[in-house]
Amino acid sequence: MKFRAKGVIGLAAVAALSLAACSSGDGGGGDKSPSGSEKPSEPITMKFQSLSDQPGAIAATEEIVAAWNKENPDTQVEIVPAGWDGVYDKLVTQFTGGAAPDIIHYETASIIPFAEDGYIADLSDYLSDDVKKDIDQGIWDSVTVNDEIIAVPTELQSYMVFANKGILDEAGVEIPTGDTMAWDELRAIAKATTTDSTFGLGWGLKSPTATFMSLGLGFDGTYFEGTGPDAQIKIGAGELEVPKRIGEMAFDDKSIDPVSLTQSGSEVLASFYAGNVALTVQGSFQGANMAKDAPADLDWIALPPLAGTVSAAQSANPQTLSVNIDSEYVEQAAEFVNFFAGGENMAKLNLADALIPASNSARESIATETKGADGWDQILASGQHLTSAPFLFATSYSQWKDTVATPAFQKFLAQQIDLDALGKELEAGWEQVNR
Amino acid sequence: MSATVTAPSAHQIRPDRKQVKDTKTMFYRLLQYISLAFYLIFLGFPLLWLISASFKSSAELNSLTVSLIPQDFHLGNFPDAFEKQGLISSAGNSLFVALLTTLLVILISLPGAYALARFKGKIRAFGTGWILVSQVFPVILIIIPLFMILKTVGLVDNLWGLVLVYTTYTMPFALWMLQGYVASIPVDLEEAGAIDGASRLKVLITIVFPLLKPGLIATAMFSFVSAWNEFFFALVLIQSPENYTLPITLKMFVGGEGKVALGPLAAGAVLATIPSVIFFAVLQRKLAGGMLAGAVKG
Numbered sequence: 001m002k003f004r005a006k007g008v009i010g011l012a013a014v015a016a017l018s019l020a021a022c023s024s025g026d027g028g029g030g031d032k033s034p035s036g037s038e039k040p041s042e043p044i045t046m047k048f049q050s051l052s053d054q055p056g057a058i059a060a061t062e063e064i065v066a067a068w069n070k071e072n073p074d075t076q077v078e079i080v081p082a083g084w085d086g087v088y089d090k091l092v093t094q095f096t097g098g099a100a101p102d103i104i105h106y107e108t109a110s111i112i113p114f115a116e117d118g119y120i121a122d123l124s125d126y127l128s129d130d131v132k133k134d135i136d137q138g139i140w141d142s143v144t145v146n147d148e149i150i151a152v153p154t155e156l157q158s159y160m161v162f163a164n165k166g167i168l169d170e171a172g173v174e175i176p177t178g179d180t181m182a183w184d185e186l187r188a189i190a191k192a193t194t195t196d197s198t199f200g201l202g203w204g205l206k207s208p209t210a211t212f213m214s215l216g217l218g219f220d221g222t223y224f225e226g227t228g229p230d231a232q233i234k235i236g237a238g239e240l241e242v243p244k245r246i247g248e249m250a251f252d253d254k255s256i257d258p259v260s261l262t263q264s265g266s267e268v269l270a271s272f273y274a275g276n277v278a279l280t281v282q283g284s285f286q287g288a289n290m291a292k293d294a295p296a297d298l299d300w301i302a303l304p305p306l307a308g309t310v311s312a313a314q315s316a317n318p319q320t321l322s323v324n325i326d327s328e329y330v331e332q333a334a335e336f337v338n339f340f341a342g343g344e345n346m347a348k349l350n351l352a353d354a355l356i357p358a359s360n361s362a363r364e365s366i367a368t369e370t371k372g373a374d375g376w377d378q379i380l381a382s383g384q385h386l387t388s389a390p391f392l393f394a395t396s397y398s399q400w401k402d403t404v405a406t407p408a409f410q411k412f413l414a415q416q417i418d419l420d421a422l423g424k425e426l427e428a429g430w431e432q433v434n435r
Numbered sequence: 436m437s438a439t440v441t442a443p444s445a446h447q448i449r450p451d452r453k454q455v456k457d458t459k460t461m462f463y464r465l466l467q468y469i470s471l472a473f474y475l476i477f478l479g480f481p482l483l484w485l486i487s488a489s490f491k492s493s494a495e496l497n498s499l500t501v502s503l504i505p506q507d508f509h510l511g512n513f514p515d516a517f518e519k520q521g522l523i524s525s526a527g528n529s530l531f532v533a534l535l536t537t538l539l540v541i542l543i544s545l546p547g548a549y550a551l552a553r554f555k556g557k558i559r560a561f562g563t564g565w566i567l568v569s570q571v572f573p574v575i576l577i578i579i580p581l582f583m584i585l586k587t588v589g590l591v592d593n594l595w596g597l598v599l600v601y602t603t604y605t606m607p608f609a610l611w612m613l614q615g616y617v618a619s620i621p622v623d624l625e626e627a628g629a630i631d632g633a634s635r636l637k638v639l640i641t642i643v644f645p646l647l648k649p650g651l652i653a654t655a656m657f658s659f660v661s662a663w664n665e666f667f668f669a670l671v672l673i674q675s676p677e678n679y680t681l682p683i684t685l686k687m688f689v690g691g692e693g694k695v696a697l698g699p700l701a702a703g704a705v706l707a708t709i710p711s712v713i714f715f716a717v718l719q720r721k722l723a724g725g726m727l728a729g730a731v732k733g
Contacts, residue, residue, distance in 0.1 A: 089671060
């Protein structure tokens with residue numbers, strides 16, 4: 001028996017999708033002129049895509065938005081919560097499809113490509129003097145693209161050294177008390193606290209690129225020169241100093257737990273809590289987790305910011321608030337951003353998120369409130385050294401980071417390649433990626 | 436002098452052979468049970484570990500002490516997961532989307548698969564080829580045009596829109612899967628039915644569909660799981676928290692800077708597995724039944 005198929009249901013839909021790939025949307029960048037600078041005659045509602053993820057930070061965000069909405073009945077803000085995972089792809093689609101929210105919470109490194117593509121409004125003329133003055137120039141530089149301020153920085157994190165004071169005391173180590181701590185001091189402490197049962201340092205370097213490049217600034221290791229598609233890679237002694245020093249500690253001194261080199265920062269915390277490592281380098285926000293999760297008998301402290309031979313600089317990759325250039329209410333959205341970035345609001349949010357405020361007034365407010373407890377004294381001190389990093393402005397940085405730098409650094413940490421080969425791989429990979 | 440060898444009688448041989456056979460059978464059966472037990476432990480361990488993690492406090496999850504039984508059963512993860520992130524409503528959305536997708540996929544792909552399997556010619560070759568080609572499109576390539584199409588018809592941030600997308604995206608593979616089942620049913624059976632005077636519809640209903648039941652069940656399971664677990668389309672197409680599906684809500688537990696709320700995430704994941712387990716438990720019995728039915732009739 002033979003039957004004739006009249007068609008294959010479903011293929012039409014797939015074909016429609018494929019054909020639609022050729023179509024173009026009406027949204028998106030290119031038009032740099034801010035629209036919607038006129039006052040609306042009727043109450044408006046602006047969408048604010050927030051990435052706040054900690055319960056405290058979510059509550060703080062809601063509180064700030066509620067306060068705005070109460071003060072501004074004609075320009076209401078509606079929070080649209082979103083997760084960090086996949087948000088880049090979500091924004092790409094939203095911008096291309098002309099459906100992006102009015103106010104966007106993100107981070108510098110990821111929002112810059114959108115600004116370069118013309119999707120983000122220039123906030124230079126909208127920002128209040130209070131907000132402008134309250135944030136250091138180095139941090140403003142990190143959100144300035146082609147002389148346009150494309151976002152307001154809100155909170156940042158730095159890499160901090162946390163120590164088990166009990167182990168340090170037992171080893172007779174003098175706790176560093178200066179404004180900063182030299183890498184040599186870190187090495188000496190790690191060596192002094194390494195025993196048969198304890199490693200001096202546990203450092204989660206599963207994804208090492210951000211750490212190496214951020215701390216490299218302390219040795220004048222900028223990795224890149226120039227911006228945008230013209231950025232050129234520069235691998236010299238300064239750029240390779242951090243991997244070199246970590247390599248020496250791990251393989252010559254054997255004072256770094258080798259397992260930790262393959263773990264994430266959070267995974268290393270378990271070893272730190274168990275007293276298996278004396279020191280651990282972590283994102284500053286982990287101070288809040290330690291306050292919550294560390295065993296009651298663990299006397300942990302935060303050590304002064306790590307300083308290279310040039311400075312204690314680390315890269316500022318702040319979380320940010322930007323305004324969609326295609327929003328109907330750019331001016332109103334910018335006003336909200338000004339309000340949100342006020343010192344009091346930032347202190348509230350940063351305290352909940354355990355991150356470093358971008359603004360000086362919020363930092364002072366947190367210092368007063370916490371009195372330096374739970375490592376806040378050193379965490380806030382490290383915030384003073386955060387500055388703009390050239391690699392954030394190299395167009396293909398993100399691709400190079402994932403496909404070239406991270407595997408190359410991992411190979412170095414696994415002793416598959418030496419320092420020279422690492423430098424060559426980083427350079428050759430950039431040439432490949434940035435063709 | 437020659438020795439007289441008396442051959443053992445058949446009566447003497449039989450018990451020995453039977454005994455050996457029984458011992459062998461018992462040994463193989465024991466081996467099977469042991470293997471099966473290991474396999475079950477292997478399969479079930481992640482689920483057990485997940486359940487265990489959902490009852491551990493943050494401090495215990497961050498300690499080096501590893502134990503399957505939580506030190507002190509911490510119940511706070513469940514309220515955290517359910518109340519603060521709206522997990523129940525997300526589970527409802529996921530269930531709605533997954534069940535509807537499954538239904539649509541089966542309804543649409545059944546006649547398509549039958550036609551593909553039985554129709555011989557260039558259209559069939561083109562059809563099957565196109566199904567395979569459609570599977571190689573990366574999601575990221577189609578998401579923007581898809582977003583625009585759905586925006587035009589007002590189906591962005593809409594669960595019905597998601598159902599439409601999942602149905603479209605799942606169907607090629609479901610079609611491919613189902614046409615294989617149809618092809619395995621001998622045409623002779625249908626021809627025999629036709630010779631006996633049954634109409635084409637009756638042949639389909641009384642002969643083909645009962646034999647196709649295992650295929651339909653397997654396809655339904657595949658469609659359900661695809662829609663239940665799908666993350667990327669939902670992430671991009673759904674904007675309002677009240678329309679979030681479960682994978683989106685679960686991902687909210689993974690924050691920036693490497694922050695992960697492990698306990699609430701585990702609690703949420705436990706909830707997320709329950710509907711799938713129930714769905715599989717119900718359909719798996721029918722799958723086994725359908726296979727037997729097919730075996731006898733085939």
